[in-house]
Amino acid sequence: MTLKRTEVEKIAHLARLQVTADELDAVAGDLTNILDLVAQMESVDTEGVTPMAHPLHMAQRLREDEVTESDQRERFQAIAPATENGLYLVPKVID
Amino acid sequence: MHDKSIRQLAASLRAGEFSSVELTRWFLDRIREFDGRLNSFITVTEEQALEQAAAADARIAAGDATPMTGIPIAHKDIFCTDGIRTSCGSRMLDNFVAPYDATVVARFRQAGAVLLGKTNMDEFAMGSSNETSWYGPVRNPWDPERVPGGSSGGSAAAVAARLCPAATGTDTGGSIRQPAALCGLTGLKPTYGRVSRYGMIAFASSLDQGGALTRSAEDAAHMLQVMAGFDPRDSTSGQEPVDDYPAALEGDIGGLRIGLPKEYFDDGLDPAVAASVRDAVAEYERLGATVREIELPNSHLAVPTYYVVAPAECSSNLARFDGVRFGHRCDDPRDLEDLYKRSRAEGFGAEVKRRILIGTYALSAGYYDAYYLKAQQIRHLISDDFRRAFEQVDVIMGPTAPSVAFGLGEKADDPVTMYLSDIYTIAVNLAGLPGISIPVAPVNGLPVGLQIIGDYHQEARLLNVAHRLQQATDWHLATPAGY
Numbered sequence: 001m002t003l004k005r006t007e008v009e010k011i012a013h014l015a016r017l018q019v020t021a022d023e024l025d026a027v028a029g030d031l032t033n034i035l036d037l038v039a040q041m042e043s044v045d046t047e048g049v050t051p052m053a054h055p056l057h058m059a060q061r062l063r064e065d066e067v068t069e070s071d072q073r074e075r076f077q078a079i080a081p082a083t084e085n086g087l088y089l090v091p092k093v094i095d
Numbered sequence: 096m097h098d099k100s101i102r103q104l105a106a107s108l109r110a111g112e113f114s115s116v117e118l119t120r121w122f123l124d125r126i127r128e129f130d131g132r133l134n135s136f137i138t139v140t141e142e143q144a145l146e147q148a149a150a151a152d153a154r155i156a157a158g159d160a161t162p163m164t165g166i167p168i169a170h171k172d173i174f175c176t177d178g179i180r181t182s183c184g185s186r187m188l189d190n191f192v193a194p195y196d197a198t199v200v201a202r203f204r205q206a207g208a209v210l211l212g213k214t215n216m217d218e219f220a221m222g223s224s225n226e227t228s229w230y231g232p233v234r235n236p237w238d239p240e241r242v243p244g245g246s247s248g249g250s251a252a253a254v255a256a257r258l259c260p261a262a263t264g265t266d267t268g269g270s271i272r273q274p275a276a277l278c279g280l281t282g283l284k285p286t287y288g289r290v291s292r293y294g295m296i297a298f299a300s301s302l303d304q305g306g307a308l309t310r311s312a313e314d315a316a317h318m319l320q321v322m323a324g325f326d327p328r329d330s331t332s333g334q335e336p337v338d339d340y341p342a343a344l345e346g347d348i349g350g351l352r353i354g355l356p357k358e359y360f361d362d363g364l365d366p367a368v369a370a371s372v373r374d375a376v377a378e379y380e381r382l383g384a385t386v387r388e389i390e391l392p393n394s395h396l397a398v399p400t401y402y403v404v405a406p407a408e409c410s411s412n413l414a415r416f417d418g419v420r421f422g423h424r425c426d427d428p429r430d431l432e433d434l435y436k437r438s439r440a441e442g443f444g445a446e447v448k449r450r451i452l453i454g455t456y457a458l459s460a461g462y463y464d465a466y467y468l469k470a471q472q473i474r475h476l477i478s479d480d481f482r483r484a485f486e487q488v489d490v491i492m493g494p495t496a497p498s499v500a501f502g503l504g505e506k507a508d509d510p511v512t513m514y515l516s517d518i519y520t521i522a523v524n525l526a527g528l529p530g531i532s533i534p535v536a537p538v539n540g541l542p543v544g545l546q547i548i549g550d551y552h553q554e555a556r557l558l559n560v561a562h563r564l565q566q567a568t569d570w571h572l573a574t575p576a577g578y
Contacts, residue, residue, distance in 0.1 A: 003456075008452070011452050011455050011456045011459065012452060014455050014459060015410060015439075015451050015452055015455040016414075016417070016432070016435040016436050016439060017436060017439050017440055017443070017448060017451060017452065018436035018437050018439070018440035019440070019448075019452075027448075027449070027452065030449055030510055031449065031452055031453060031456070033510065033511050034402060034449070034453050034510065034511060034514075035453070035456075036511075037398065037399055037402060037511050037514065038399045038402055038403055038466070039399070040395070040396060040399040041396065041399050041400060041403070041466075041469050041470060041473055042469075044393075044396060044469075044473055044476070046469060046472035046473060046476070049472040049473075049475050049476060050472070050475055051468055051471030051472050051474075051475065052471050052472070052474040052475040052478060053301070053471060054301060054331065054527075055287040055288075055301065055478070055525075055526060055527020055528075056286075056287060056288060056333070056527055056551065058288070058331065060330065061330060063327070072194070075194050076194055076420070076421075078194070079190075079191060079192060079194060079421045080419070080420050080421055081418060081419070081421075081424035082424070088419050088420055090419055090431050090434060091428050091429070091430050091431050091433075091434055092430075093430075093431050
């Protein structure tokens with residue numbers, strides 16, 4: 001299968017990744033090659049095979065619902081691009 | 096000092112032949128002398144290393160030392176280190192000073208190991224040659240025009256060039272074993288869940304596993320002893336008891352049943368590499384093992400399956416890098432969408448973008464069943480192949496990589512060809528099994544790796560099997576010229 005430029009644009013938007021018009025053809029070509037590799041899966045009969053989500057078929061572990069972490073907001077926000085009054089700053093979303 | 100094993104170094108430290116500060120200075124000097132050409136370190140933590148070494152010397156003097164106390168090591172730059180830049184080989188995290196330690200890092204700190212620095216790697220561990228790093232490629236100490244393998248290429252080059260006695264790595268599809276093979280080292284990838292993933296920057300969460308790159312199985316046993324064990328902070332951490340790995344090294348391997356998968360000796364394997372691997376297997380027969388051919392009939396599906404599962408998980412994991420809370424942010428974003436899209440486009444390199452896009456496509460509406468679900472089903476078939484094999488044999492042996500180290504730039508422009516570098520290692524991650532690569536007879540002066548795959552939680556046996564070969568042969572002692 002061959003990915004079209006418009007399909008790459010759609011995927012890039014879903015991934016919130018800017019792909020410029022100049023890059024689209026090269027990216028479409030690379031992704032198409034990878035999908036051709038992956039297409040070998042199609043010939044395999046997997047009817048009735050359980051999908052393997054975890055290598056050791058392990059169940060999710062539960063723990064008591066109690067506080068285990070202390071507040072480290074200042075520490076974590078010290079490495080943020082922009083903060084104010086304990087909040088992360090981003091461009092205005094709602095007018 | 097730089098040719099001694101971890102056990103020998105620990106004995107010398109205790110006997111007072113030299114101090115940890117002297118040992119640490121020795122390795123820092125070697126890094127200064129050689130790393131300009133190798134580029135194996137992203138960050139060297141000289142000041143902290145000397146402080147840790149002084150603390151280790153005090154601990155040794157007080158009689159409170161572990162086997163790793165005062166031993167200098169390096170961490171792959173994927174492990175978060177409190178107060179030290181943790182870049183993951185990416186521009187995205189070039190400014191990221193981790194606010195906490197990964198569990199692996201904390202365990203080495205507690206054991207008294209000395210951190211020399213953080214090693215270079217393929218960006219977000221996505222690569223097989225260390226050429227996708229934002230910090231530039233790493234050169235192979237055996238031949239500077241060749242790659243060291245990846246993604247733990249910096250760790251491999253640093254240990255091979257004796258810039259540190261041992262280093263940590265991570266392995267999602269072969270990223271410890273393949274660089275170990277290409278650099279003439281022992282590389283151990285434990286069972287999925289054996290080593291905590293807490294603070295190890297996630298690539299593909301159902302495949303990622305931490306391990307070690309060392310010059311011998313004995314050194315690997317000492318490293319794993321520190322790293323292995325249950326961690327409540329990792330939701331998929333294994334709860335099985337941890338074996339005494341150094342104590343298991345000397346066990347007798349008479350009667351060991353070795354399986355050679357016929358699919359691993361196919362047309363894609365360099366005949367000279369195949370001959371080296373078969374010579375090593377013959378050595379095992381002399382040591383009392385029995386060998387038989389086995390079948391892993393779904394082996395050819397491992398690479399296609401991996402390139403759905405790993406990108407799908409990567410596209411989810413890397414969604415967190417959005418320019419808001421940490422990492423790279425673009426200048427003057429027009430709006431929030433522009434902030435996300437440009438920060439990510441500027442912060443990530445080409446290979447990471449490719450995998451995010453493939454993963455996003457495979458998980459998008461209408462394609463999930465055809466790609467991700469199908470891949471998880473085939474993963475089950477691959478895992479069943481191994482289960483059946485381990486009903487007949489104790490360990491599986493074969494090549495780690497299809498060729499010796501390839502040239503810098505040789506595969507860099509062809510992603511699919513690069514992906515096939517991991518053709519013999521990827522299935523082990525899909526199944527979650529432990530594997531180790533050890534050096535065997537070189538080809539044209541370049542290292543070759545023998546891969547040994549064990550059943551779940553058989554790290555002690557793998558180390559034992561690897562160690563016995565290293566007692567009987569000296570392939571693992573070869574050192575690249577000039578180091």
